[in-house]
Amino acid sequence: MAVAASLVTAGIVLAGCASSDSDGGGEASGTWPGADKSECSGLEQLADFGDLSGKSVSIYTSILPPEQQAQEDSYKLFTTCTGAAVKYEGSDQFETQLSVRVKAGNAPDIAYIPQPGLLKTLVGSGAVVEAPSQVSDNVDKWFGEDWKSYGTVDGTFYAAPLGASVKSFVWYSPKMFKDNGWDIPETWDDMMKLTDQIAATGIKPWCAGIESGTATGWPATDWLEDVLLRDAGPDVYDQWVNHEIPFNDDVVATALDKVGAILKDPKYVNGGFGDVDSIATTAFQDAGTPILKGDCGMMRMASFYAAQWPEGTKVTEDGDVFAFYLPPTNDQFGKPVLGAGEFVAAFDDRPEVQAFQTYLSTDVWANEKAKATPGGGWVSANTGLDSANLSSPIDKLSAEIFQDPDATFRFDGSDQMPSAVGAGTFWTEMTAWITGESTSDALTNIENSWPS
Structure with a gap:
């Protein structure tokens, strides 16, 4: 899930068009300002939108300082190559306020949507504008079908992916592993053998925490999603997310019990806490x-989580902490990867808005953003991203996983479900499950809460 984020209600109605201080609509005109600039190489698509000097594009997002500065820095090349300015606005009340603004007819030109479920709600209200062909072509080239499907609603493509995160990671201490002769597991069975090996030393093999204020429970939902994706494969995972099979289907119960074999076993948890x-x-x-x-x-x-370690923690393969890919439970489904990210949705189709959408969907922007983030903490699933431009080892590892041809990506399930479930009962019931509720009762209670 997107932490502390919740889906807006389905009752959004479009009351007007996006606000801007530039002219509305119209065809592209004038000569592309980037035509004679070497730094604009690779952005020739932007010529389709003409001279955008004096125009501006407003964007609205939940990305706040310190990450905001890197976002704004990555837009400088767009202004250089088009003449258009970008007006950035971040908010820690993004989901709620976006709903309010759309209802009031004061939608931004572009919003970075962190949940496919929210995108579907906004599209259903008639607020979102279909992405231009340039963006669709870029997503086909640089992202592929899995990612494009999350920006598509009822067969129409609206929103290109932006940033991304890999959820299928296990954090560990390289020094602890080396000192004890423990190997990085490559299969689930290997990981469980390692779990027993660590437990035999008197160290608890796993630590975990699911408290997150009003969003308490979400880390446990990620556990279930990761295991279900590995156990049953992407097709069954999709059916479950879309409620084409019941939430409490036997295959889901089997996956949750596999999670419980770790998180609910007192021999294995909760190291350092209780x-x-x-x-x-x-x-x-x-x-x-x-x-x-x-x-x-x-x-x-x-x-x-790389950003959550105490200041001074070395996050590298030979440092204080690092992460390895959560192993598959079987060899039937390649390399399943659970993740999350944002999508670029537009509420206006002026040339400058479409040009900015196009820029953000290119490999050029992905590399500009990487170079603008020297401290690390950002990655994209864009296959044109050169990992050499990523400064953080964990970002490099994430990029390698996203670009692995054997990887099968699926988006966080709770972010795609109706808010009453994905940001409601799924969280609360996983919390109740951790503290003693049975697998059957937890999954049945969630199933019974699914909106009819």
Whole structure:
């Protein structure tokens, strides 16, 4: 899930068009300002939109400081090559306020949508404009079908992917592993053998935390999604997310029990914090810290956790902490990857808006963004991204996973479900499950909450 994010309700109605201080609509005109600039090489598509000098594009997003600066820096080349300015606005109330603005007829030109479910809601309201052909072509070239499908609603393509995160990671201490002679597991069975090996030393093999304020429970939903994707494969995963099979189907129960074999076994958890119940009260931001103290061996958490380690922690293959790919449970489905990301949705089709959409969907922008993020903490699934431009080892590893031809990507399931489930009962029931509720009761309660 997108932390602390919730889907807007389905009752959005479009009351007007996006606001802007530039002229509305119209055909592209004038000579492309980037025509004679070497730095604009690779952005020739932008010539389709003409001279955009004096125009501006407003964007609205949940990306805030310190990450905001890197976003804005990555737009400088767009202004150089088109003449158009970009007006950036971030908000920690993004989902709620975007709904309000759309209802009031004050939608931004572009919004970065972190959930496919929210995109579907906005498209259903009539607010979102279909992406131009240039963007569609770029996504076909640089991302592929899996990613394009998340920006598509009822057969129409609306929103290109932007940034991304890999959720299928297990964090560990390279030094602890080396000192104890532990190998990085390549299969689920290997990981469970390692779990027993660590437990035999007196160290709890796993630490975990699912407390996240009103979003408490979301890390446990990621566990289930990751295991279901591995156990049953992408087709069954999609059926489950879309409620084409019941939430409490036997295949889902089997996957959750496999999670429970780790998270609900007192021999395995919760290193550094307490018993199984402590998982529900341990903040996810703090969950990995016992690894640094040698109190636990592993923690399953997304790539964005790299920013949660205490200041000064060396996040490298030979450093204080690093991560390995969560192994598959079988060899039937290649290399399943669970992840998340943002999508670029437009509420206006002026040439400058379409030009900016096009820019963000290119390999050129992906590399500009990487170079504008020297501290790390950002990656894209764009296959044109040169990992040499990524400064963080965990970002490089994420890019390698996204670009692996054997990888089968699926988006976070709760972010695609109706908000009553994905940002509601799925969270609360996973919390109840951790603290003693049965697999059957938890999954049945979620199934019964699915909107009719």
